[in-house]
Amino acid sequence: MPASITLSSLSWSTPDGKLLLSNLDMSFGAERTGLVGRNGVGKTTLLKLIAGELKPQSGTISVGASFGTLRQSVQVHQGETVADLFHATEALAVLRRAEAGLATADELVTADWTLELRVASTLAQAGLHVPAETQLATLSGGQRTRAGLAALIFAEPDFLILDEPTNNLDREGRIAIIDLLANWHAGAIIVSHDRELLETVDAIVELTSLGATRYGGNWSQYRERKAFELAAAQRTLADAERQVENAARTAQMTAERKARKDRTGNKKAAKGDMPRILAGGRKARSEETAGNNSRLAERKSTQALVAATAAREQIEVLQPLSVNLASTGLPASKTVLRANAVTAGYQPNQPIVHNLSFDITGPERVAVTGPNGSGKSTLLALIAGELKPWVGTVSLLTTLAMLDQQVGILQPSLSIRDNFRRINPDTDDNACRAALARFMFRAGAALQTVSTLSGGQMLRAGLACVLGGSTPPSFLILDEPTNHLDIDSIETVEAGLRAYDGALLVVSHDEPFLQAIGISRRLQLPEPAT
Incomplete structure (x- = not known):
């Protein structure tokens, strides 16, 4: 089977009674499934x-x-090694004893002679070239994540269950994880906002407050389907708005026709051309017909308005955000930032930035x-003035404006x-209010206290406050802006940054994000000295 x-x-509901998942029916088979949706869903x-x-x-x-x-994040316990993640510590110890001539006869019979090579090979696939005895505490968080995924793949389960596996990884780490999963041919359920990773999956499941919807194919195919849904919703809205107009026109025509008939009847009654009892009967029938017509017109009008409102709400859900911002007025020839032969760090004789020089001119990205x-x-600390260079100068x-990760x-x-x-x-x-509404903080949403916001809401609020005024700053710095954001929030940030016409300096490992905001140049920092 x-x-x-x-x-x-x-x-399932949260401890405070908030319904999070309701009557969910779905299944996962032997394919890689990306699970997407807004944070908190x-x-x-x-x-x-x-x-x-x-x-x-x-x-x-x-x-x-x-x-x-x-x-x-992979939790680290005292003294734990990479081999512990692979459940291979004792088996590798047998090999070490065998190499030293200390293994027992039973150990030699049961020894897995290919184990060390297979562990090293799987680690290498994750871009790690470290001995299995390496203590996890000596690895970076990203390296531990890569080692943890390598250990899972080594165990060959039917399913991988992964929660944001590329979060906080540098570019090399992200590529290693993406390549590992691209070559995984069993089942996987992957929660991720990493669109590059989602391009490698076989299906997308979108989780919303209304339930779960499955889309066959990768991220690009999912977006194509969503674009098709948007076009369909726009057609539905156009039809619904025509129905509203038709209902209003029909009601007006019915009212005008009744008014004309009433005027004709009243004239005949006034001339005495009609017996009083007949005139009274006609008036009663006319009023009854008018009441029925009025109720019918009101019902049709209400139905049309409800349909139009529902269609408009669907458009708002599917329509990508578009933001309009005031111009910074930054001239194309103006030097925004100049770093000249900068060397700096935090510990004496341990420079982190060494002899770095570059300029940013005009609205470069x-x-x-x-x-x-x-x-x-x-x-970033040097540019913001939080750290002074040991040698060289930084001229702003x-x-x-700088938006850090917090x-x-x-x-x-x-x-x-x-x-x-x-x-x-x-x-x-x-x-x-108008500026905040452009970043989707409308009415009461603008009154939310910042400390209650999610990560995505907070970054969006930061962008709204910094860029939404009448005179936005000419230079904006962002530090890993997409970390921990859901895809809707990332796309909101992208829309805001596309509308910004100042200079932009961004630290990010998220390649689709960099492409979406129109990066024009890259400043590649070298490997840290060891």
């Missing part, structure tokens, strides 16, 4: 239910397969790339609106 995971009428919860870490409150989960799970530890965050020659420019205790007014003190309330 083929390996499968089946959910039947599955429901229940993707990680669904993985935990499948893995048995949570119990469904109603419904059933049938798991006819073996599986291995990988969380967003520059991506800072390089492996983890190469000095990207240090460079225009207005700057969006520290926002005060957590204030509302989004109050943060906007604080950052843009010359903006009146109407202009503030």
